[in-house]
Amino acid sequence: MPAIRHASKRKPPPAGFSDIEDDLLIFSNKMKDAENAPSTNVPRHQVHWPIFQISHQRSRYVYELYYEKEAISKQLYDYLLKNGYADAMLIAKWKKTGYEKLCCLRCVQTKETNFNSTCVCRVPKAQLKEDQAVECVSCGCRGCASSD
Amino acid sequence: MLKSTHKPIGGSQQLAEGWTEHKAPTGHLYYYNAATKQSTYTRPAAPVDAPTPIAPIGPSQSFLQYQSVGPGFPQGEDRGSRGGFQGNRGGRPGNDRPRPQPTDRPKSRHLIPGFEPWVLVHTKLGRRFVFHTEKQQSYWRIPDKLKDGILQLDQQRIKEKTEALQKTNEPVSTGEAPGAAERPEVHNPDGDDSSEYEEVEVTDDEDDENPTKRQKTFEIPDEPIEYNEDDIAFQLATMGEEYGLDPGEYDDGNMENWEEGAAGLELTEEDAVALFRDLLNDAAINPFSPWEKLVEEGKLVDDTRYTALTSMKARKETWDEWSREKMKAMRYMRAKEEKKDPRIPYLSFLQQNANPKLYWPEFRRKFKKEAVMRDTSMTDKDREKYYREHIKRLALPSSTLKTDLLALLKDQPLSKLNRSSNMDSLPPAVLGDIRFISMDPSTRDGYVEAFITTLNPAPEIVEAEDSEEIIRMKKEKERRQKALNDREAFVREEKRKQQRDLQHGKGVLRYQELELERAMQVNKKGLKGQLVGEGADVMDTG
Numbered sequence: 001m002p003a004i005r006h007a008s009k010r011k012p013p014p015a016g017f018s019d020i021e022d023d024l025l026i027f028s029n030k031m032k033d034a035e036n037a038p039s040t041n042v043p044r045h046q047v048h049w050p051i052f053q054i055s056h057q058r059s060r061y062v063y064e065l066y067y068e069k070e071a072i073s074k075q076l077y078d079y080l081l082k083n084g085y086a087d088a089m090l091i092a093k094w095k096k097t098g099y100e101k102l103c104c105l106r107c108v109q110t111k112e113t114n115f116n117s118t119c120v121c122r123v124p125k126a127q128l129k130e131d132q133a134v135e136c137v138s139c140g141c142r143g144c145a146s147s148d
Numbered sequence: 149m150l151k152s153t154h155k156p157i158g159g160s161q162q163l164a165e166g167w168t169e170h171k172a173p174t175g176h177l178y179y180y181n182a183a184t185k186q187s188t189y190t191r192p193a194a195p196v197d198a199p200t201p202i203a204p205i206g207p208s209q210s211f212l213q214y215q216s217v218g219p220g221f222p223q224g225e226d227r228g229s230r231g232g233f234q235g236n237r238g239g240r241p242g243n244d245r246p247r248p249q250p251t252d253r254p255k256s257r258h259l260i261p262g263f264e265p266w267v268l269v270h271t272k273l274g275r276r277f278v279f280h281t282e283k284q285q286s287y288w289r290i291p292d293k294l295k296d297g298i299l300q301l302d303q304q305r306i307k308e309k310t311e312a313l314q315k316t317n318e319p320v321s322t323g324e325a326p327g328a329a330e331r332p333e334v335h336n337p338d339g340d341d342s343s344e345y346e347e348v349e350v351t352d353d354e355d356d357e358n359p360t361k362r363q364k365t366f367e368i369p370d371e372p373i374e375y376n377e378d379d380i381a382f383q384l385a386t387m388g389e390e391y392g393l394d395p396g397e398y399d400d401g402n403m404e405n406w407e408e409g410a411a412g413l414e415l416t417e418e419d420a421v422a423l424f425r426d427l428l429n430d431a432a433i434n435p436f437s438p439w440e441k442l443v444e445e446g447k448l449v450d451d452t453r454y455t456a457l458t459s460m461k462a463r464k465e466t467w468d469e470w471s472r473e474k475m476k477a478m479r480y481m482r483a484k485e486e487k488k489d490p491r492i493p494y495l496s497f498l499q500q501n502a503n504p505k506l507y508w509p510e511f512r513r514k515f516k517k518e519a520v521m522r523d524t525s526m527t528d529k530d531r532e533k534y535y536r537e538h539i540k541r542l543a544l545p546s547s548t549l550k551t552d553l554l555a556l557l558k559d560q561p562l563s564k565l566n567r568s569s570n571m572d573s574l575p576p577a578v579l580g581d582i583r584f585i586s587m588d589p590s591t592r593d594g595y596v597e598a599f600i601t602t603l604n605p606a607p608e609i610v611e612a613e614d615s616e617e618i619i620r621m622k623k624e625k626e627r628r629q630k631a632l633n634d635r636e637a638f639v640r641e642e643k644r645k646q647q648r649d650l651q652h653g654k655g656v657l658r659y660q661e662l663e664l665e666r667a668m669q670v671n672k673k674g675l676k677g678q679l680v681g682e683g684a685d686v687m688d689t690g
Contacts, residue, residue, distance in 0.1 A: 012524040019436045061438045071475040
């Protein structure tokens with residue numbers, strides 16, 4: 001059983017956390033709402049889409065703050081990763097060429113698909129048929145190829 | 149955009165009450181629901197009917213929505229009766245609208261040359277659709293393959309019309325196909341007189357109806373191609389003039405047809421960016437927030453400066469740049485302002501709010517929303533410690549508290565606390581001490597002020613640390629001064645030398661001039677002498 005860490009015993013977060021605290025709170029509230037939303041009239045495969053999407057947005061938020069806008073410190077970034085505010089594995093993919101907009105890790109997991117291929121959302125728009133609307137099964141992504 | 153906050157079930161009944169009436173800049177009434185952020189021109193129905201308000205269907209959307217009218221298009225059999233069925237098939241809620249909706253119906257139809265089973269049907273409201281007589285199907289969106297035929301038809305009609313204008317007012321249309329085509333939902337009260345169908349269709353019995361009642365729909369510029377580009381451009385221009393709009397404001401996808409400079413004649417790109425940045429500055433936005441949040445909140449959309457930039461991409465780019473700069477500025481400001489001891493605000497908060505009747509957990513729960521209680525630079529543990537200590541000290545006799553306070557004040561070095569310091573500029577070491585807050589402020593301040601008057605004035609050696617710096621600065625200054633003096637001396641020397649050279653040159657010149665003058669002074673005697681001399685010479689030689 002993991003140790004229960006009481007708020008009073010916790011180390012304070014690094015400087016700069018207070019700037020992004022409110023937005024992270026909004027994200028976590030959204031996530032809670034998505035988790036508690038009734039899934040009775042939602043198709044089975046779509047139940048987890050909002051979860052994936054919010055997780056993606058939050059990771060993207062942290063990623064952009066650190067790597068693109070350079071607005072937060074390394075300490076704060078590490079703290080955020082450690083405390084689950086962003087998905088480190090997903091961010092690791094975003095740093096690779098061709099994966100800059102990857103929606104979720106499941107969509108590049110070739111071993112989980114029947115033909116050992118990636119998800120349809122990874123296909124560039126140029127290679128799809130015209131007016132072919134794509135919503136991937138795992139996270140509802142509408143296309144996350146880098147060239148789109 | 150993802151809207152995760154799920155709405156309560158059965159909320160549509162409450163939504164009906166949320167509608168408010170507003171007046172558009174064009175003078176039309178419209179209805180807005182603050183809860184759903186929807187607006188519509190059609191008056192929302194009574195709450196009994198649980199109206200799901202009709203979304204504000206954009207003109208371009210409406211065609212997608214009613215792509216096919218359905219196979220039940222009665223044709224031929226009830227040719228004479230112009231009624232058809234007019235009831236709304238859709239079973240939409242909100243039938244009891246106060247304003248009667250004008251119904252649309254087919255007015256005339258033409259065979260499309262070259263595509264025989266297809267018929268082009270014009271409706272009373274000036275729209276048109278194609279109808280396949282064999283398959284009994286009709287489409288608002290005209291299939292691509294028919295475009296050629298329709299273009300041909302249009303040209304033919306225009307030709308006929310001009311001929312008719314020249315000769316007489318002969319009816320042009322070939323026949324009538326009254327039937328029932330259900331009128332699509334788009335009811336845009338923005339009547340538009342430039343709709344060109346109206347003047348083209350001159351049929352005898354339709355003209356009997358008073359033409360003022362005709363409801364014409366807003367023309368949709370990205371309808372399937374029906375007229376040539378000039379027509380569209382002209383129509384857009386006239387509409388733009390009528391409404392006083394820029395083409396950018398009713399984005400129609402026909403950007404190439406906009407008149408030159410129609411979209412923001414006086415607004416350059418930099419101006420637009422600057423305007424948007426002004427908006428961002430004025431709206432008091434946290435630069436750390438994600439862009440999506442900003443879009444979702446919709447705070448900016450109401451401002452007209454939001455439209456200065458026409459594309460969402462440009463807006464996002466501007467936002468990125470702005471937030472980057474803002475964050476940098478914030479970081480710089482923070483680095484500049486001195487580190488504040490988090491204990492000082494907390495202790496002053498304790499002094500105001502701590503109460504021996506409250507245990508720490510109660511106190512914490514009571515004030516957990518306060519900024520000082522949430523400040524992350526101080527741990528909860530420390531807060532608890534100070535709270536308990538403060539409460540404990542409140543029970544002590546005031547004499548002890550006073551001696552403690554005086555001891556605290558005495559401990560301060562003279563450089564920090566001296567006669568020139570006052571209550572507002574006490575050193576942080578005093579303010580952040582638990583002994584300072586134990587007494588009631590009114591009595592404590594008197595003690596502190598009395599103590600300060602007994603102190604010596606501030607020592608002179610306060611600037612010991614920066615004296616070195618000052619010496620360095622002084623040296624530097626002296627060096628600079630010396631360098632300047634040297635340079636001046638050198639310049640002076642140079643000048644003198646130059647002067648001397650000049651004088652010398654002038655002297656030489658004057659001497660030469662004198663010599664010349666002397667040479668030029670030829671008197672008779674001199675000449676004679678000279679001549680004599682010469683003659684003598686000549687004689688000598690001769």
